[in-house]
Amino acid sequence: MNVILFDIDGTLIRCGGAGLHALLVVMREEFGVEDPQPVPVHGCTDQGIVRELFRANGVTYTEDRWSKFMSLYLECLESELTRSKGHVLPGVQTLLESLSKQRDLYLGLLTGNVKRGAEIKLDRFGLRHYFRGGGFGDHHPLRDDVARAARKQVEEELGQKISEESLWVVGDTPADVQCGRAIGARVVAVCTGGSDRADLEPSAPDFLLNDLTECQAWLDEIQRGA
Ligand SMILES: [Mg+2]
Structure with a gap:
């Protein structure tokens, strides 16, 4: 086999950048980070990316915040993908x-x-x-x-x-x-x-x-x- x-x-x-865009939208609109700093995403895992995104933007990682972030991210990803040129x-x-x-x-x-x-x-x-x-x-x-x-x-x-x-x-x-x-x-x-x-x-x-x-x-x- x-x-x-x-x-x-x-x-x-x-x-077409929909994934990274969705991450930054959630940081800005739901986590109140005005100008979120992007982090590398190529070859990384969502767990790793969100931990690094939190660290780069002064948000302390907790399991609750990870869960909240991901549920908002997934909603946002779906709408970003319909608009993106992927x-x-x-x-x-x-x-x-x-x-x-x-x-x-x-x-x-x-x-x-x-x-x-x-x-x-x-x-x-x-x-x-x-x-x-x-x-x-x-x-x-x-x-x-x-x-x-x-x-x-x-x-x-x-x-x-x-x-x-x-x-x-x-x-x-x-x-x-x-x-x-x-x-x-x-x-x-x-x-x-x-x-x-x-x-x-x-x-x-x-x-x-x-x-x-x-x-x-x-x-x-x-x-x-x-
Ligand atoms: Mg890849």
Whole structure:
């Protein structure tokens, strides 16, 4: 059984800044921070981003504030996405359609988005039905921990251990490559998001693609391992 875990932002879709915009709107309108300072989001988890956003804007992190923030953020994200100029990235639709027809292949997510945020983003672009489970950014500030949670969830769902040669992570930042390595996965990196080729090369992914239209050699490799 091959298992492929996809990152979302910069790998499957671009949201035209809707996510960061929604974060800042909530800080301003609901948390009373007049001119909120943005924080890095590429390759980060929602838990990590909100902790850093609170710190950068003088808000003390508590579980209650995190819950309140996220419920407002998710409402805001939905409306921001309808206005944003987001799009599905090149090759994604064709690749998912093809992978979804293969037997003995599990398609999941490994994303820093909280689960509901991931659903909202994938629904916006009609991609949610391709994916089963995976790991999300609800509980872990660090992406490597999301990866460990994703592997555990998939193994529990399938009722079997995943062998390392049949586990793949696909992402757009060095943090995606690193978290793939943390769970013994092979990694495909794409230059369609937060990092370019020069950023990604040092992390030494197994495949480094300009975008997912270039996926044939990788698909051949998956077939060999199937
Ligand atoms: Mg990403």
